[in-house]
Every structure is written in structure tokens, then in C-alpha cells.
Amino acid sequence: MSASDAATETGNGKVPPKYACGETFVPKTRYIDPEFLHLELERLFTAVWQPACREEEIPDAGSFYEYTIGRQSIMVVRQKDASIKAFYNACTHRGMKVVRGAGCAADGDLRCAFHGWRFGLDGRSAFVPSRDEFLHRPREQWSLRPVSVGTWGGWVFVSMAENPQDLLEWLDPLPMALEPFRLQDMRFRWRKRTKLAANYKTVIDAFIEGYHTPGTHPQTLRPMQGPRPSAEPAPPQEYVYAPYTPTIPYRNHSRFIYTARPDSGDRDSARREQAARPEVFANSMQYNYLEVGSLVTERDYRAAQQLATMDAGDVPPFVLYHQLCEQLARAEGVDFPTMTMEQYFAGNGDWHVFPTLVLLVEKSCVLGYRMLPDAEDPNRCVFEMFSLEHFAPGEVPQTSWLEVERWQDHDGWGELPTQDLQNIDAIHAGMHSRGFEGLWLNTAQEMSIRNEHAIADRFIFGVDDRDD
Ligand code: FES
Ligand SMILES: [Fe+2]
Known part of the structure; x- marks a missing residue:
């Protein structure tokens, strides 16, 4: 059945049964059906704002x-007055792409x-050339066809x-929550791109919930072992050290909180105990620099090393760490x-900027991911990972x-991203199993995934079942 047949069959406001989600259930068809990918590309990606590149590019x-x-190929072009325009990248003569890749005219x-x-x-x-040999073409049809463009946080959407x-408005609540972090002033430290044998949502879903942390990244439960703890699988009793990572669905996006908040109750008591000792907290931060290469910058890493030598006192280690990071950064220009700690907690965490972008936001840097669907194959996607950081003026590296x-x-992906990447093929391959119907989601820690499908249904099927 073609996408247009699906539209006729469902009309407005109805999801075909094979694509219909339950409260906490998502059918696998949404990840593996070529027809669903086609619907996404035709109805969702043609309707939403999406990040094309960074302004610095x-x-x-x-x-x-x-x-x-x-x-669809879209070109984003810097104008003479520094503003930005975007066009469909198709010559108005016979359709050829006008630009390829990136460059400068x-x-x-x-x-x-x-x-x-x-x-x-x-x-x-x-x-x-030979313009008078073209007959009767309306004047406006000679120009490149424009595409809407906007900027936020240093991205060109x-x-x-x-x-x-x-x-x-579309990005709400990100602009307000992330305003103090000044993402627009950050610049790339590094970026990586590869292809993965999975639907782009299979990959996104692996990065917008923290429930998989003890299962996939057991070393993060063991900061008391040092900056490079054992990655042996965690036995059930060790899950008491698992972070509680609730998801918060918004109308167009979602977020999960991966840092234990001081007021998050008994569920974090095991972690709070660990976090009371400066050297243990410092170990976690050092791990992030050594094995993620972001979340903690090289400068923050030095702050963490300093923290590791300090005695426990009245001030919580994470507060000391933030103070040290800020002092070092300012000393280096x-x-x-x-921001206040309130503002930090309101913006810190893992954001799904629907549909393609994932941002883990810290004061010094952002660890980001972007997943782009393949044009034809629901079992393939492009995967990008990057670190954006605050640098001193004139110190932005290549x-x-x-x-x-x-x-x-x-x-060189680092231990923690490697663990995620090692899962991807197997997650997506498993979805094809005749013995698997779909995803059953954790109602506290995986609602970011349910939310992305609710958002998609608004665009693909005209169904809006959630009010916020
Ligand atoms: S297709 Fe571009 S000039 Fe002919
Ligand atoms: Fe992970």
C-alpha cells in the first residue's frame, strides 16, 4: 500500500491499527515498515523544523x-548582510543540484x-545563457525555491x-531552559559521522532514556573503583546504584534528567552516598572525559583532578566541582x-529535540547526537556524534x-559510546523477529520514546491525543 492509499484509508485523525500505539506500547512496524518511513518522509519531515547545520559551518x-x-536536498546560504537563507537545492532549469556538500560561492x-x-x-x-530562447516563463519561476529558515542555539533550522x-515556539521549552548555557557561543571540538544498520529512531531511542544505563554501562555505577571502573555486567543487587532518570515529555520534545538531584528522594540514596565523597564524584567526571570525550571538557577534567585531592566537607562535591570548573575557565579567558544551580538543573540533562537531534547539556559543553533516516531503507540511518564547547576567544581549535x-x-569512540553502538545492530535486528511485536515502555524512564510517536502521529495521521 502506498502512502497516499494509507491517507485515503485513514482519512484525518485516525492511526491505522498496525501503526497504533498503546499507552506504553509501540508497534515495531513504525521502525521496520518501508511504508512507515515513506509516511515519515512525506508528512513529518516536510512539516517540522529540523537542524540543517551550525552557523559556524x-x-x-x-x-x-x-x-x-x-x-530532499536543501541548501543553506550565508548572505552578504550575514543573514541566512535556504532554498531547495534544485536548479530551476532541469532540476540538477546546484551545490553539493559545503563550500563558498x-x-x-x-x-x-x-x-x-x-x-x-x-x-x-x-x-x-540565451535567456531569450526560453518562452513565456513567469518571472518568479526563475528563482530558486525558498525554504523557511531560522536560528537557535547556534543551529540553522x-x-x-x-x-x-x-x-x-516549536522549540519550547528549550530556548528558555537553555538560555543561560549560551549554546550559540559554543563551537565544535570534535564530530564523528557513520552509518548504522538500524532505523534512525532505534538509534535515537538508545540516547533519550537513561533506563539502559546499568544494563549497558555498568561501569557508571562504580565510581568508587576509580576513574576507569570495571565494565562487568551488574548483578541485580547492584541496581540499587542505578541512577533514577525520569523522562519529561513536552508537546514537541522531551528530556530526561541524568544527574541525581539533591532533592530526588530515597531512590537516589545509594548514589548520594557515593556523591558525598569528592574523589568518588571526581572519578565519574574523569571517566566522562576519558571515555566519552564530552560532558566533561579537558579543562573540566583538570578541575576533577583537583577535586579528587580535596577532603569531604559541608559543600557537596558537585557544587565544588562546578566552582572549580568555573574558576579554571575564567582564569583561562x-x-x-x-547561572544559579536552579537554572543549571532546569537545563541540564538529555534533551530530544524532535525529530533528529539529541543534546546532553552541561555548562562547559554539549554532547550531541543527530540521527537521519535513509531515503529508502527503514533499516539504515546516518549517525552523528559531536561535542560543542565554550572556548576562550581566539582559542577555538580546528x-x-x-x-x-x-x-x-x-x-576512538570511547568505552561508553562503544557500548551503545554495540547494541544498535542487535536491537534493530531483534525487532524483525517473528517473536517480537513491539516496544513495552517503562512509564517513568522511557516516556520520551512514547512521546516521540505521539508527536509523529500529529503530523503523519492528524491525531492529537495529548494536551499539555
Ligand atoms: S539544470 Fe541547471 S543549468 Fe540546466
Ligand atoms: Fe547509553
């Missing part, structure tokens, strides 16, 4: 970046390589919708973000950029 007038989503024209048509940075037709919702076909061909 188009630094100069004429800089362009090609963002590909499904079969230094002479101020975007040139189609086929017959040599040229377009200004603003998309207007600038040169057509695009939307193919005719009249998209205001970007900041970084315009470190200033981004360390890795792109590999197979993630196994690169051994």
Missing part, C-alpha cells in the same frame, strides 16, 4: 551547506554545473512547511556561562572531524 558571505533529508553566485545558470546568494536568477510555526563507513573501523 557557513561563516562567510557565500558559504553554503547542503542538508539532505530523505530525497566566493564570487557571489551559485552556479549550476549543467548549463551554467547562475543564482545570486538570495536565490534570484542572475544569469541564463530549516522547515519545508508553507507556513511553519514560529521556530522558538573563557566567557563561562553564569574541529576534529571523523567520517567512517563502518563505526567498527574507528577505535
Whole structure:
């Protein structure tokens, strides 16, 4: 059945039974059916705001970046006045892509390589060889077709919708919650890109809940063993040290909290005990630098080493750690973000910026992921991982950029991301099993996953069953 047949069959406001979620159940068809991928690409990705690139990737007038989503190629172009425009990347002559990849149209024209048509940075037709040989074409049809564009947090967002919702409204509550962290002032330290044999949501789902932490990352339960604890599987009794990571669904996005809050009650008592000792807390932070390469920057790592030598006192170690990080950053000329602990806890955590972006937000840096669907195959996706950090002016390093076909061909992912990546193929392969119907979700720690499907149903099937 084609996507248009599905539309006819369901009409507005009804999810076909094979794609219908329960309160806590998500059918596997939404991950493995080619038809569902087609619906997502046709109805969801054409309607939502999505991050195309970072502003720093188009630094100069004429800089362009090609963002590909499904079969759609969109070019984002920096204008002469530093503003940004976006266009469908299709020549208005015979459709050829005008730009490929990223680069800079230094002479101020975007040139189609086929017959040599040229377009200004603003998309207007600038040169057509033998223009008088084209008959009766309406004037407005010569220009590149625009796509809506907006910026937030240093990202350039695009939307193919005719009249998209205001970007900041769409992103709510992120702009308010993350304002103190000043994501727009962060720059890439490193980024990696590879392909994975899984649906893009299979991968997203592995990064927007913390319930898998003790199962997949048991070493994070053992900071008392040092900065590099054992990764042996955890026996059931060790789960008392598991972090409680509740998910918070919002209308368009979700968040989970991965740091034990001081007021989060008895469920975190085991972790609180660990966290009362400076060297134990410091071990966790050192681990993140050594084996994640983000969440904790190189500078924060030095703060953690200092913390490890301090005695326990009245001030909780995590407060000391934040003070040390800030002191070091300021001493090194970084315009470190200033915020209260309240503000920190309101923004800190793991955000799903629906549909493609995942951000783990700290004061010094953001660990991010982006997953993009394949154009045809629900069992494939593009996976990106990156670290954005606050640097001193003039100290922004050359981004360390890795792109590999197979993630196994690169051994620098770090222990913790490697554990996640090792799961992916097996999760997605298991979904195809005749003995598996769909996902049964934890009502406290996995509602981020249920939420992403509720959001998708609004766009794909016109069903809005949640009010916030
Ligand atoms: S297709 Fe671009 S100039 Fe002909
Ligand atoms: Fe993980």
C-alpha cells in the first residue's frame, strides 16, 4: 500500500491499527515498515523544523551547506548582510543540484554545473545563457525555491512547511531552559559521522532514556573503583546504584534528567552516598572525559583532578566541582556561562529535540547526537556524534572531524559510546523477529520514546491525543 492509499484509508485523525500505539506500547512496524518511513518522509519531515547545520559551518558571505533529508536536498546560504537563507537545492532549469556538500560561492553566485545558470546568494536568477530562447516563463519561476529558515542555539533550522510555526515556539521549552548555557557561543571540538544498520529512531531511542544505563554501562555505577571502573555486567543487587532518570515529555520534545538531584528522594540514596565523597564524584567526571570525550571538557577534567585531592566537607562535591570548573575557565579567558544551580538543573540533562537531534547539556559543553533516516531503507540511518564547547576567544581549535563507513573501523569512540553502538545492530535486528511485536515502555524512564510517536502521529495521521 502506498502512502497516499494509507491517507485515503485513514482519512484525518485516525492511526491505522498496525501503526497504533498503546499507552506504553509501540508497534515495531513504525521502525521496520518501508511504508512507515515513506509516511515519515512525506508528512513529518516536510512539516517540522529540523537542524540543517551550525552557523559556524557557513561563516562567510557565500558559504553554503547542503542538508539532505530523505530525497530532499536543501541548501543553506550565508548572505552578504550575514543573514541566512535556504532554498531547495534544485536548479530551476532541469532540476540538477546546484551545490553539493559545503563550500563558498566566493564570487557571489551559485552556479549550476549543467548549463551554467547562475543564482545570486538570495536565490534570484542572475544569469541564463540565451535567456531569450526560453518562452513565456513567469518571472518568479526563475528563482530558486525558498525554504523557511531560522536560528537557535547556534543551529540553522530549516522547515519545508508553507507556513511553519514560529521556530522558538516549536522549540519550547528549550530556548528558555537553555538560555543561560549560551549554546550559540559554543563551537565544535570534535564530530564523528557513520552509518548504522538500524532505523534512525532505534538509534535515537538508545540516547533519550537513561533506563539502559546499568544494563549497558555498568561501569557508571562504580565510581568508587576509580576513574576507569570495571565494565562487568551488574548483578541485580547492584541496581540499587542505578541512577533514577525520569523522562519529561513536552508537546514537541522531551528530556530526561541524568544527574541525581539533591532533592530526588530515597531512590537516589545509594548514589548520594557515593556523591558525598569528592574523589568518588571526581572519578565519574574523569571517566566522562576519558571515555566519552564530552560532558566533561579537558579543562573540566583538570578541575576533577583537583577535586579528587580535596577532603569531604559541608559543600557537596558537585557544587565544588562546578566552582572549580568555573574558576579554571575564567582564569583561562573563557566567557563561562553564569547561572544559579536552579537554572543549571532546569537545563541540564538529555534533551530530544524532535525529530533528529539529541543534546546532553552541561555548562562547559554539549554532547550531541543527530540521527537521519535513509531515503529508502527503514533499516539504515546516518549517525552523528559531536561535542560543542565554550572556548576562550581566539582559542577555538580546528574541529576534529571523523567520517567512517563502518563505526567498527574507528577505535576512538570511547568505552561508553562503544557500548551503545554495540547494541544498535542487535536491537534493530531483534525487532524483525517473528517473536517480537513491539516496544513495552517503562512509564517513568522511557516516556520520551512514547512521546516521540505521539508527536509523529500529529503530523503523519492528524491525531492529537495529548494536551499539555
Ligand atoms: S539544470 Fe541547471 S543549468 Fe540546466
Ligand atoms: Fe547509553
